[in-house]
Amino acid sequence: MALAENPHPAACPACVAAPDMSDIRDRDPARAGPVRLELSLPGIHCAGCISGVERALQAVPGVASARVNLTLKRASIEAGAEVSADRLVEVLDRAGYEAHELDATALSATGTDRAGRDLAMRLAVAFFANMNVMLLSVSVWAGAADATRDMFHWLSGAIAIPAVIFAGVPFYRSAWGALRRWRLNMDVPISLALVLALALSLWETWLSGHHAYFDAALSLVFFLLLGRYLDHRTRASARSAAEELTALEVPKALKLEGGRESEVHAADLAPGDRVLVRPGGRVPVDGVVETGTSELDRSLMTGESLPVFASAGHEVSAGEVNLTGPLTVRVIAAGRETSLHRIADLVAVAEAGRANYNSLADRAARAYAPVVHLMALGAFVGWMWISGGDMRLSLNIAVATLIITCPCALGLAVPAVTAAASGRLFRSGLLIKDGTALERLAEIDVVVFDKTGTLTMGAPLPEGLESLSDEERAVALALAEGSAHPLSRALVEAARHAGAEPAAVTEVREVPGYGVEGRFAGRTVRLGRADWVGARPVERTATWLALGEADPKPIVFADALRPGAEEAVAALRAAGKRILLMSGDTAAAVAAFAGRIGIDEHVAEALPADKAARIRDLTTEGHRVLMVGDGLNDTAALAAAHVSISPASALDAARVASDIVLLGRDLAPVADAVDTGIRARKRIKENFALSTVYNVVAVPFALLGFATPFLAALAMSASSVTVSLNALRLR
Amino acid sequence: MEVLTYLIPISLFLGGVGLVAFFWTMKTKQYDDPEGDRHRILRDDYDDKPKD
Numbered sequence: 001m002a003l004a005e006n007p008h009p010a011a012c013p014a015c016v017a018a019p020d021m022s023d024i025r026d027r028d029p030a031r032a033g034p035v036r037l038e039l040s041l042p043g044i045h046c047a048g049c050i051s052g053v054e055r056a057l058q059a060v061p062g063v064a065s066a067r068v069n070l071t072l073k074r075a076s077i078e079a080g081a082e083v084s085a086d087r088l089v090e091v092l093d094r095a096g097y098e099a100h101e102l103d104a105t106a107l108s109a110t111g112t113d114r115a116g117r118d119l120a121m122r123l124a125v126a127f128f129a130n131m132n133v134m135l136l137s138v139s140v141w142a143g144a145a146d147a148t149r150d151m152f153h154w155l156s157g158a159i160a161i162p163a164v165i166f167a168g169v170p171f172y173r174s175a176w177g178a179l180r181r182w183r184l185n186m187d188v189p190i191s192l193a194l195v196l197a198l199a200l201s202l203w204e205t206w207l208s209g210h211h212a213y214f215d216a217a218l219s220l221v222f223f224l225l226l227g228r229y230l231d232h233r234t235r236a237s238a239r240s241a242a243e244e245l246t247a248l249e250v251p252k253a254l255k256l257e258g259g260r261e262s263e264v265h266a267a268d269l270a271p272g273d274r275v276l277v278r279p280g281g282r283v284p285v286d287g288v289v290e291t292g293t294s295e296l297d298r299s300l301m302t303g304e305s306l307p308v309f310a311s312a313g314h315e316v317s318a319g320e321v322n323l324t325g326p327l328t329v330r331v332i333a334a335g336r337e338t339s340l341h342r343i344a345d346l347v348a349v350a351e352a353g354r355a356n357y358n359s360l361a362d363r364a365a366r367a368y369a370p371v372v373h374l375m376a377l378g379a380f381v382g383w384m385w386i387s388g389g390d391m392r393l394s395l396n397i398a399v400a401t402l403i404i405t406c407p408c409a410l411g412l413a414v415p416a417v418t419a420a421a422s423g424r425l426f427r428s429g430l431l432i433k434d435g436t437a438l439e440r441l442a443e444i445d446v447v448v449f450d451k452t453g454t455l456t457m458g459a460p461l462p463e464g465l466e467s468l469s470d471e472e473r474a475v476a477l478a479l480a481e482g483s484a485h486p487l488s489r490a491l492v493e494a495a496r497h498a499g500a501e502p503a504a505v506t507e508v509r510e511v512p513g514y515g516v517e518g519r520f521a522g523r524t525v526r527l528g529r530a531d532w533v534g535a536r537p538v539e540r541t542a543t544w545l546a547l548g549e550a551d552p553k554p555i556v557f558a559d560a561l562r563p564g565a566e567e568a569v570a571a572l573r574a575a576g577k578r579i580l581l582m583s584g585d586t587a588a589a590v591a592a593f594a595g596r597i598g599i600d601e602h603v604a605e606a607l608p609a610d611k612a613a614r615i616r617d618l619t620t621e622g623h624r625v626l627m628v629g630d631g632l633n634d635t636a637a638l639a640a641a642h643v644s645i646s647p648a649s650a651l652d653a654a655r656v657a658s659d660i661v662l663l664g665r666d667l668a669p670v671a672d673a674v675d676t677g678i679r680a681r682k683r684i685k686e687n688f689a690l691s692t693v694y695n696v697v698a699v700p701f702a703l704l705g706f707a708t709p710f711l712a713a714l715a716m717s718a719s720s721v722t723v724s725l726n727a728l729r730l731r
Numbered sequence: 732m733e734v735l736t737y738l739i740p741i742s743l744f745l746g747g748v749g750l751v752a753f754f755w756t757m758k759t760k761q762y763d764d765p766e767g768d769r770h771r772i773l774r775d776d777y778d779d780k781p782k783d
Contacts, residue, residue: 047770070767117757124757128750132743155739 028686290700293513325512441677523548564668
């Protein structure tokens with residue numbers, strides 16, 4: 001009776017306490033459908049992080065659900081339309097977790113997943129069939145004879161034939177693709193071995209023969225699929241994460257036409273059009289400022305760390321970031337004609353050169369495939385001659401040779417190592433975009449770093465705040481809060497961190513391109529450019545604070561060193577690499593910075609083409625260069641280098657051009673990556689050696705006609721397992 | 732040897748059950764976050780609710 005009185009009978013108290021979902025929807029009819037947001041969380045690693053992130057996200061009003069995927073280091077959030085990703089990133093930042101927004105619509109995970117799931121299904125079928133056939137085979141090896149043996153063979157065939165046909169599809173498809181273009185790849189001997197083994201075994205079974213190779217065919221498919229699957233997993237996860245990073249930046253522009261703004265694709269603009277660039281926005285075209293004053297951050301384009309003043313008549317180029325005031329820009333060049341795009345063309349040229357890289361696996365496959373065919377053919381012809389035309393015997397020996405020499409361990413040797421190494425690097429925050437990047441990383445002897453945004457955070461940090469009086473600091477903080485300029489934001493953060501409270505400054509207004517102005521205790525107070533507040537400019541990045549008629553005081557900024565930068569440089573030097581610093585910044589700034597971080601060789605005021613040319617020079621001198629950079633000015637250099645790394649904060653074009661993306665803020669994993677690359681290459685070579693040894697031992701048996709299905713299964717499994725275990729040593 | 736007529740179909744059936752179970756776990760995306768699930772199962776505030 002007590003239950004019946006309860007208007008909401010529920011199984012547990014929590015369910016009673018939880019509001020009914022339909023209630024919420026009824027109460028909030030204006031809300032648009034829930035949106036899915038994806039965040040990348042490079043720093044999370046434990047159960048505490050999962051709870052911490054999920055709790056922090058769920059506490060945000062409007063968030064319906066938040067789920068962390070620790071494997072992908074990602075969180076997916078379902079929330080009302082009023083929740084923005086920026087807000088969530090901010091919340092997580094305050095909770096102590098680094099987060100980046102990912103474009104949920106660009107998630108191609110479902111597409112790539114399907115291929116992975118397909119491989120896993122085939123793998124499962126191969127495994128299931130293999131285990132069952134092995135049970136029957138063991139009985140045959142143990143001495144089952146006559147009718148029992150024949151029945152076991154027939155049963156094995158009934159399981160193996162459909163299973164091999166289904167599970168081997170990826171190999172048949174690839175082999176057919178190669179044969180159609182009159183070429184050989186690894187999948188040709190594999191497919192041939194599978195088809196011949198099945199056909200021969202069926203024939204033997206029909207004739208009540210002693211040996212059938214059904215189990216060997218299945219083991220072959222199983223181990224090779226395992227290699228394929230590992231390879232796919234490694235690539236798919238890296239590719240989807242890289243795609244997500246890329247999809248963040250869509251080149252849109254605000255076109256002004258008859259006093260109205262409309263959003264258009266940057267490529268659709270024509271010279272003479274006028275576009276509006278809002279503060280915080282990236283300039284989409286090359287052009288001339290018509291109206292408005294502001295400052296431009298050109299660091300990603302040129303490596304300059306100082307913002308540049310811009311007003312009517314100044315030229316701007318695509319890729320620069322507008323900092324303070326809105327600008328109207330008349331288009332001079334758009335789309336393919338912009339300087340940004342010309343740099344992208346440099347990249348295409350440089351990348352074409354690198355596509356010729358031959359991985360160890362390619363080279364091994366190219367040498368191996370003909371050998372396998374020739375040896376099997378030789379065995380067949382040779383035994384036909386020796387036995388005087390005994391087709392059955394000769395075919396048996398040829399198939400045994402084909403199965404034993406088949407690149408089972410070879411197919412696992414590289415993927416197993418790459419998967420283990422990529423997993424290890426992913427855990428330390430590195431995303432391997434290109435499969436051969438690890439091998440190339442192992443070969444480098446010169447490391448070239450970009451300065452702004454790579455070794456530094458690309459974000460200024462105020463120095464000497466203590467030298468200001470409490471009052472000055474409070475006024476500076478109050479003024480800085482009135483602007484979104486990066487210097488202001490850095491000042492706010494630092495002052496707050498030092499425990500300052502904003503003063504009661506009134507009438508705060510931002511004068512775009514100059515600074516912030518307000519009234520405090522009856523005086524006009526200003527924070528901004530030197531000439532605006534009446535001071536003489538200094539060499540370094542600085543903003544000036546003027547209280548009434550008092551002398552303006554400078555607040556000097558330094559670019560904050562990226563965490564782990566010093567460790568990375570030191571570790572690479574200890575590993576015997578030659579280290580260069582190449583920056584587009586001024587000679588004084590570069591020299592000072594190089595001294596601080598301990599790099600002897602440095603190049604300043606380098607143009608994008610200079611950087612790429614310098615790297616090509618190094619390459620022709622016989623060096624293998626690792627380039628670490630983030631800006632557009634680095635893009636061509638990144639593509640020209642033997643292997644390249646860029647941080648996740650880098651410009652889209654730079655990330656696309658690089659082989660490895662650094663997901664976290666910390667630079668220290670770079671040194672670790674080089675080390676892992678070297679060890680990965682060592683493991684790959686060991687694996688090749690191991691599988692060669694198995695072949696050298698087993699092939700004579702096969703050629704002499706002593707190979708039995710038992711021996712084939714043993715050699716195949718043993719070599720595959722050893723190779724996988726050796727790869728696991730990398731983890 | 733007559734026992735084989737029972738045993739072989741039984742072993743095939745059991746293996747098949749395992750295979751189907753594996754397909755089911757694939758279809759329901761249970762391998763999407765092995766790393767996270769490993770930690771989640773030990774968490775105190777285990778708060779996953781069945782999907783509604």
